[in-house]
Amino acid sequence: MKKYIIIYLVGILALxxxxxxxxxxxxxxxxxxxxxxxxxNIISPQLLGDIYYSRxxxxxxxxxxxxxxxxxxxxxxxxxINIPFRTMTRNKSCRYFLNQDVINIIYGESTEQAIFAGFxxxxxxVKNYFIVLGNYDFIKDNIIDHYNVYSxxxxxEIAQYDYARIVAETAGAxxxxxxxxxxxxxxxxxxxxxxAAGGGCD
Amino acid sequence: xxxxxxxxxxxxxxxxxxxxxxxxANDEPIDRVQPCDLLDIVSQTDKYMTTDELARRLMSDDPTxxxxxxxxxxxxxxxxxxxxxxxxxxxxxxxxxxxxxxQDIQTVVFYGNSSDLAAKAWMLTKRLGYQNSYILKGGLNxxxxxxxxxxxxxxxxxxxEFERYSFRKxxxxxxxxxxxxxxxxxxxxxxxxxxxxxxxAAGGGCD
Numbered sequence: 001m002k003k004y005i006i007i008y009l010v011g012i013l014a015l016x017x018x019x020x021x022x023x024x025x026x027x028x029x030x031x032x033x034x035x036x037x038x039x040x041n042i043i044s045p046q047l048l049g050d051i052y053y054s055r056x057x058x059x060x061x062x063x064x065x066x067x068x069x070x071x072x073x074x075x076x077x078x079x080x081i082n083i084p085f086r087t088m089t090r091n092k093s094c095r096y097f098l099n100q101d102v103i104n105i106i107y108g109e110s111t112e113q114a115i116f117a118g119f120x121x122x123x124x125x126v127k128n129y130f131i132v133l134g135n136y137d138f139i140k141d142n143i144i145d146h147y148n149v150y151s152x153x154x155x156x157e158i159a160q161y162d163y164a165r166i167v168a169e170t171a172g173a174x175x176x177x178x179x180x181x182x183x184x185x186x187x188x189x190x191x192x193x194x195x196a197a198g199g200g201c202d
Numbered sequence: 203x204x205x206x207x208x209x210x211x212x213x214x215x216x217x218x219x220x221x222x223x224x225x226x227a228n229d230e231p232i233d234r235v236q237p238c239d240l241l242d243i244v245s246q247t248d249k250y251m252t253t254d255e256l257a258r259r260l261m262s263d264d265p266t267x268x269x270x271x272x273x274x275x276x277x278x279x280x281x282x283x284x285x286x287x288x289x290x291x292x293x294x295x296x297x298x299x300x301x302x303x304x305q306d307i308q309t310v311v312f313y314g315n316s317s318d319l320a321a322k323a324w325m326l327t328k329r330l331g332y333q334n335s336y337i338l339k340g341g342l343n344x345x346x347x348x349x350x351x352x353x354x355x356x357x358x359x360x361x362x363e364f365e366r367y368s369f370r371k372x373x374x375x376x377x378x379x380x381x382x383x384x385x386x387x388x389x390x391x392x393x394x395x396x397x398x399x400x401x402x403a404a405g406g407g408c409d
Contacts, residue, residue, distance in 0.1 A: 025237045035292040086245045089238040112321045156316035160343045163281035167378045
């Protein structure tokens with residue numbers, strides 16, 4: 001009897017898994033990932049500076065550099081380990097990301113690369129990480145070489161310009177600002193009546 | 203075959219059918235790639251569309267372009283690119299937008315203020331195996347810097363850069379971006395105002 005029950009359960013499980021093409025490694029479904037707030041995993045410049053310059057906290061923070069080994073060799077954050085982006089899921093790399101004893105601070109060759117890495121980790125259920133907005137050069141210029149509390153504010157997703165105003169400045173062939181300024185009617189020129197041409201004899 | 207065997211095989215089939223129904227009823231989009239494959243796709247796939255390329259296609263009224271503005275509705279209402287559809291990132295996989303996001307006919311271009319939102323949306327589409335999607339490199343901030351307000355290259359710049367600048371200036375006029383930056387740096391001699399002598403009233407006749 002037990003034998004049949006076990007076979008039955010195994011069969012059900014096997015058929016269920018065969019039918020589902022969903023990867024079991026993703027913890028968040030695509031829709032959940034789309035709705036997830038990933039802002040909480042973006043490190044603030046102040047915390048980044050504090051971690052970099054504090055010797056006490058560095059034991060629980062681990063910098064991870066996603067760039068290629070060649071670029072990494074030319075310069076990196078002190079004590080950072082190099083895990084090229086494409087190798088993040090390899091067994092050797094995985095243990096760094098899955099290590100719950102440290103908080104990983106991830107940076108890459110661009111903000112997008114760090115975003116990709118962070119969003120990927122979020123989808124597979126890793127939580128103990130921060131990503132740095134800005135690439136290594138940004139960290140070097142604003143944290144390592146010339147750090148002050150105002151130097152590293154950077155959030156590329158904030159609108160840097162008033163787009164509508166810029167577009168409204170000059171009417172182009174296509175002005176797509178939703179509330180363009182109404183075009184002023186052309187001023188009418190009033191011409192002074194010319195005085196009668198003098199001439200002739202009075 | 204024993205009587206119990208028949209019962210258990212029957213139960214097995216019923217269970218399999220039930221599992222199939224449960225999966226079919228699930229409205230979640232199905233992952234098409236494994237996590238490690240997703241990283242390869244992100245690394246290898248051509249994923250960016252430049253602002254120049256986008257401007258070129260918009261100026262030619264390319265009907266195969268589907269622009270998706272991932273910002274909030276408030277931001278979208280203030281300004282958006284030509285013909286863009288507003289789908290905030292959190293709604294990008296909602297059922298009502300699937301036909302826009304997942305299609306073979308048009309080129310889907312995601313954009314936000316920078317590339318960040320677009321990178322996430324693009325990654326999700328690749329996870330689901332959707333084709334034809336791109337990220338607007340640099341987003342609207344770069345759109346302003348390169349298209350609406352192009353910067354004049356230095357005198358020592360290459361011919362390609364000047365040609366690009368020339369195109370951007372034309373695009374700037376087309377999209378209503380106003381003046382190009384850097385034009386004022388070229389010192390243009392102001393022509394001296396011409397003073398015209400006041401014409402004396404036409405004399406005539408006899409004094």
